[in-house]
Amino acid sequence: MSRAAVPGLPSRYPIGGQLPALYADDDFAQRFTAGLDTVLAPVFTTLDNLPAYLDPRVAPTDFLTWLASWVGSDDDPRWPVELRREAVVRAVELHRWRGTGRGLVEALRLALGVHAEVSGDGGAAWSNTAGADLPPEPPSGPLVRVWPDRGTRVDPDRVHEIVRAMCPVHTVCRVEVLPGPPADEGR
DSSP: OOOSOOTTOOOSSOSGGGSOGGGTTOHHHHHHHHHHHHHHHHHHHHHHTHHHHTOTTTSOGGGHHHHHHHHTOOOOTTSOHHHHHHHHHTHHHHHHTTTSHHHHHHHHHHHHOOEEEEEOOOOOOOOSSTTOOOOOOOSOSOEEEEEOSTTOOOOHHHHHHHHHHHSOTTOOOEEEEOSSOOOOTTO
């Protein structure tokens, strides 16, 4: 997309009409200012629409990367435009949930279009009693199960990459990529 001169774009504020009356009938002054209007019309149009440039839901596509950098969002040019827009819109919410099961599920859904569930919390244990025995080792870290949504293919490398980025540093998450939704397993 270009914000250069747009052929035939009229200026909302033509300079020739704002000149003193002395220049109203001056052919050279009117042609000269009309040339400036042609150059300035895209600038005025951009400034008039500035709120739309800053709203990721309607911003020009080439602005999405810039907006994503403002809010610390991932912006992959390979993603569909609507997914890129949603990632920027939801970036603050996802930052709020970072390091939680909910945040991990949402990040996987948003980035890969897959379903996911997280079981286990990878939490910590402590004692209020000084000198007490150490707590037993937790059984294992959280388990992240991922399965495709209606015919999409799951890329295990991307899943592992997102899980590593979104899991807390002290936690080792296990990942299972399933061919379909998991069985209820007595739940």
